Amino acid sequence: MEMQDPKMNRTFPAGAVGYRQEQEGFLPGHGPAPGRKPVQFMDFEGKTSFGMSVFNLSNAIMGSGILGLAYAMAHTGVLFFLALLLCIALLSSYSIHLLLTCAGVVGIRAYEQLGQRAFGSAGKVVVAAVICLHNVGAMSSYLFIIKSELPLVLGTFLDEDPKGGWFLKGNNLIIIVSVLIILPLALMKHLGYLGYTSGLSLTCMLFFLVSVIYKKFQLSCVASYNETAMESEASLSLPGQGLNSSCEARMFTVDSQMSYTIPIMAFAFVCHPEVLPIYTELCQPSQRRMQAVANVSIGAMFCMYGLTATFGYLTFYNSVEEEMLHRYDLNDRLILCVRLAVLLAVTLTVPVVLFPIRRALQQLFFPTKAFSWPRHVAIALILLVLVNVLVICVPTIRDIFGVIGSTSAPSLIFILPSIFYLRIVPSEVEPLFSWPKIQAMCFGTLGVLFMVVSLGFMFANWATGQSRVPGH
Template structure:
C-alpha cells in the first residue's frame, strides 16, 4: 500500500524523512544528486547474494519444531492444520515487514536495539529476555532429542535394550554430551563453524523429510509403535494401545491437545532475531529485496513443514507422538541414519544457540565490563546446567514446544514487531488512526490473545491431568 506524503508546511520531521528514505531504498539511490550521498542503513556494504541469504534465513527458521508437526496435524486434522500453518506463515511474513520498516526508519539492525529505540532501556531488557527465553527453549528441545534418540542409536549398535542398561539412560547421556562435546564448543570465544552447522542442519532436515515420505509407503497403517512392516508381516492379533485401527485421516478435528498444536507451529516459524543481521549482510539491500528473501524462505519452509507433517501423520495417524522419530523402528537402517544425522545436527547447534543468550546476558548484566574468561565460562556452565535440569524433569518435548511456542514465539512474531511499528514510525507519516497502524495494533492484540488462550488451556490441561491422554 503506497502512502501519500503528509501535508505539512515546511520540512518534514526527521523521523518522517527517515521513513520516506526507507521506502525509497535502503542504500543510496542512483538518482541522487552528484556529490551527494543519501542516508544509508549503515556504512557496511553487504556482499551476501540473494540465494545465500535465503539459505541463511531458511536455516534460521528450520529447527526441532519440525519433529512435532505431525503430532500437531493429528490433533487438528489435515485441512485445519494446513490452513493454520498457512496463516502463521503469512503472519510471520507480515511481522518481518513491520521489522524491516522500523529498521529503515531508524537505521538499526539489531532486535534489541529496536526495543531500546521503541521503549527505552526497559524495551532492550524485555527483548533480550524474550530472546533468551526462546533460545533456552530451543536448547531444551535439542537436548530432549538427544535424550530420546541417543539411547536408541547406541542400543542399536550394541544390540542392547536401552531400557535395560543404566549407561543407556537418556538423562545420563545428555549430561555426558553436554560436558564432553557441547561445553568445549560453547567455551569458544568466536563461533567460526556456524556456516558449516547451518548447511548441516538444513541437509539433515531435508534427509529427514525424504525419509518420512519414503517410509510412508513402506509401513503398514496397522503397524503400531516402534514396529515396521519388515518386522511385522501380519497384522497384530490384539489392537495396540493408542493405534488408529481405522487408518483414516481426519480432515478437521478438535480435542484438548489442539492448544499445543498452534504453539508448535508458531515455534517452528520463529526467525525474527536473525532477520536484521541477514539484512545487514545482503548484497544491494533494500526493504523490498529483503522482504523477498523472507517470503521465499518462509514459503520454502511452509512446503517442507506441510510435507513432513502430512506424510508423518498419514504413516501413524492418531498414534503419532510429539517427537515423531520415536515412532519408527529402532532396527530400521534408514531411520538409524536419520537419527544419527539429527543427533549430529542438534548437538552442534546447541552451542550456536547458547552464544546469543550469553551475549544478551553480558549486555544486560555487565554492559561496561571488558571480556573476562571466568565470566564467559561461568555463564556457559550455568546455562547448560539449567537446560539439563529442565530437560531431565520435563516429561515430553511437547511441553517444551507448547510453553515456548505460547510465550516467546508470539512475542517475537506478533507483539514486539507491532509495538516497534506503533512507537517508531512517526505519527506525522502514519497517524494512529491510519490503516497500517490499526493493522499493526490488531496484529499485536492477536498475539496477546494467542498467548493468553494457549497458556490458559495448557495450564488447565496440566491441572486436570488431561495432558497425558488423547493420543499419547
Template sequence: MELQDPKMNGALPVGAAGCRQEREGFLSSHGPAPVRKPTQFMDSEGKTSFGMSVFNLSNAIMGSGILGLAYAMAHTGVLFFLALLLCIALLSSYSIHLLLTCAGVVGIRAYEQLGQRALGPVGKVVVAMVICLHNVGAMSSYLFIIKSELPLVIGTFLGMDPEGDWFLKGNFLIIIVSVFIILPLALMRHLGYLGYTSGLSLTCMLFFLISVIYMKFKIECAVVHNETTVDSQSPSAPPIQGLNRSCEARMFTVDSQMFYTVPIMAFAFVCHPEVLPIYTELCRPSKRRMQAVANVSIGAMFCMYGLTATFGYLTFYSSVEAEMLHMYSQDNLLILVVRLAVLLAVTLTVPVVLFPIRRALQQLLFPSKAFSWPRHVVIALIILVLVNVLVICVPTIRDIFGVIGSTSAPSLIFILPSVFYLRIVPSEVEPLCSWPKIQALCFGALGVLFMAVSLGFMFANWATGQSHVSGH
C-alpha cells in the same frame, strides 16, 4: 512523540530520514560516506551471502516441533492443517516485515535496541529477557532430544544396552556433545560462519523428509495400532469399522487436542530473535533483500513442514504419536540412520539459537563495549553450563517449556513487532489511523488472544491431568 535520533542528521525529520534509510539500505557503500556512529560489538562488515543467510534463518526456523506436526495434522485434518500452516507462515512473514520496517526507520538492527527505542530502558530489558527465555527453552528441548535419542542410536550401532553402561547414559552424552561439538561452533564470532553447518543441518532434515515419504509406501496401515482402536470399541462394533476409521485420512477434524496442536504450528515458525543478527551480517544489506531471505526461508520451511506432516499422517493416520520417530520400527536400518540425521540436525541448530541469547546479554550488560574474546567465550560457557544443568537436573521440563513457549513465542511473533511498529514509525510517515497501523494493532491483539488461549488451555490441561505436546 519525539523520535529524533541524536546520532543521525538533525537537519531532516525523522520520517524522512527513516524512509531514506529504507530506500538506500544500511551500510551503503555509494556516495560520500556520512558521519557514522562508533563501531559497537554488534556491527560487522556484512559478508554473509544470500544463500548462507537463508540457510541460517531456515535452520533457526526449523525446530524439534517438526517431529510433532503429523500429530497436529491428525487432530486438525489435512486441509485444515495446511490452511492453518499457511496462515501462520504468512503472519510470520508479515511480523518480520514489521521488524525490518522499524529497523529501517531508526537505523537499528538489534532487537533489544528496538525495544529501548519503542519503550525505553524497560523495553530493552523486557525484550532481552523474552529472547533469553525462549531460546533457552529451545536449546533445552534440543538437548533433551539428544539426551533421549543418542543413547538408543549408539547402543543399537554397538549392540549394547544403553541402560547398562555408564558411557551410554544420556546425561553423560549431552555433556560430551556440548563440549566437543556445540561449544566450538558457539565460539564463532559471527553468525554467518555457521552457514555451512546450517546447510548440513537442513540436509539432514531433508533426508528425514525423504525417508518419511519413502516409508509411507513401505508401511501398510499398522494393524498393531488398529487393534487397540478396535478393542476399545463395544463388542457389537464390527472390527472392520474400527480399522477403516483408523486408516482413513480426514480433511477437517476438530477435537480437544486441536487447541494443544495449533501452538506447535505457531512455534514452528519462531525465528525472530535471529532475524536482525542475520540482517546485520547480510552482504549488501537492505530491507528488501532481508525480506527476500525471510520469505525464501519461511516458504522452504512451509513446504518441508507440510510434506513431513502429510506423509507422516498418511503413514499412521489417527494412531500417530506426538514424536513420529517412535512409530517406526527400532530395528529398521533406514530409521536408525534417520534418527542419527535428526540428532545431527538438532545438535548443529543449538549454536545458531545460542547467538541471540549472547547478543541479548551483551546488549543488556555491555551495550557500549567493543568486542572482547574473553567476554564472548565466558558468556557462551555460562549459557551452555546452565542449559546442561537444567536438562540434567529437571526430568520433566515439558510444562516449563509450555509456559515459556506460550508467553515468549506470541510476544516475539505478534506483540513486540506490532508495538515496535506503532511506537517507532512516526505519524508523519504513517498516521495512527492509517491502514498499516490498524493492521499492526490488530496483529498485536491477535498475539494477546493467542497467548491467553494457549495459557488457558495449558492450565486446564494441568487441572485435568492430561498430557500435551510441546516443542519448538
C-alpha cells in the same frame, strides 16, 4: 535502503525531519562524501551471501517440533492443519516485514535496541527476557532429543543395552556433545560462519523428510496393528479422543488436544530473534533483500513441515505419537540413519539459537562495551552449563514448552513487532489510523488473543489431566 511513502512523494513534514535523517543515515544508497568513511552498521560490513543467510534463517526456523507435527495433524485433520500452517507462515512473514521496517526507520538491527527505542530501558529488558526464555526452551528441547535418542542409536550400533555403560547414559552424552561439538561452534565470532553447518543441518532434515515419504509407501496400514490394545490405552490416557481407529485420513477434526496445535506451529516458525543478526551480516543489505531471505526460508520450511506432517500422519493415522520417530522400528537401518541425521541437525542448530541469547545479554549488560573474547566465551559457557543442568535435572519439560509456545512465541511473532511499528514509525509519516498501523494494531491484538486462549485451554487441560505437548 529507503522507505517510500507514495502519498508524500518523498517529501517529509517538518515533524518527521528526525525520521528522514535516520533513514538517510542508515546504509545510504549513495556513495559517501569525498574523504569520509562509508556509514556501516556497527562498523561491520556484512559478508554473508544470500544463500548462506537463507540456510541460517531456515535452520533457525526449523526446530524439533517437526517431529510432532504429524501428531498435531492427527488432532486437526489434513486440510485444517495445512490451512493453519499457511496462516502462521504468512503471519510470520508479515511480522518480519514489521521488524525490518522498524530497523530501517531508526538504523537499528538488534531486537533489544528496538525495544529500547520503543519503550526505553524497560522495553529493552522485556525483549531480552522474552528472547532468552524462548531460546533457552528451544535449546533445551534440542538437548532433550540428544538425551533420549543418542543412547538408542549408539546402543543399536554397538549391540548393547542403552541402559548399560556410562557412555550410553543420556546425561553423560549431552555433556560430551556440548563440550566437543556445540561449544566450539558457539565460540565463533560471527553467525555467518555457521552457514555451512546450517546447510548440513538442513540437508539432514531433508533426508528425514525423504525417508518419511518413502516409508509411507513401504509400510502397509499400521493403524490397525494391535488396535484393541491401542484403543484400550487410549481410553486411559485420552490421546486419541476424536480420532478415527482405521486407516482413514480425516480432513477436519476437533478434539481436546487441538488447543496445542497452534502453539506448536507458532513455536515451529519463531525465528525473529535471529532475523536482525542475520540482517546485520547479510551482504549488500537492504530491506527488500532481507525480506526475500525471510520469504524463501519461511516458504521452504512451510513445504518441509507440511510434507512431513502429511506423510507421517498418512503412515500411522491415529496411532502416530508425539515424537513420530518413536513409531518406527528401531532396528530399521534406514530409520537408524534418519535418527542420526535428526541428531546431527538438532546438534548443529543449538549454536545458531545460542547467538541471539548471547546478543541479548550483551545488549542488556554490556551495551557500550567493545567485543571481548573472554566475555564472548564466558557467556557461551554459562549458557551451555545452565541448559545442561536444566535438561539433566528436569525429567520432562513438555508443559514448560507449552507455556513458552503460548507466551514467548506470540510475543516474538505478533505482539512485539506490532508494538514496535506503532511506536517507532512517526505519526507524521504513518498516522495512527492509517491502514498500515491499523493492520499492525489488529496483528498485535491477534497475538494477545492467541496467548490468552492458548494459556486458557492449556490450564484447562492441566486441570483435567490431558496435557500432552510435543517440544519445539
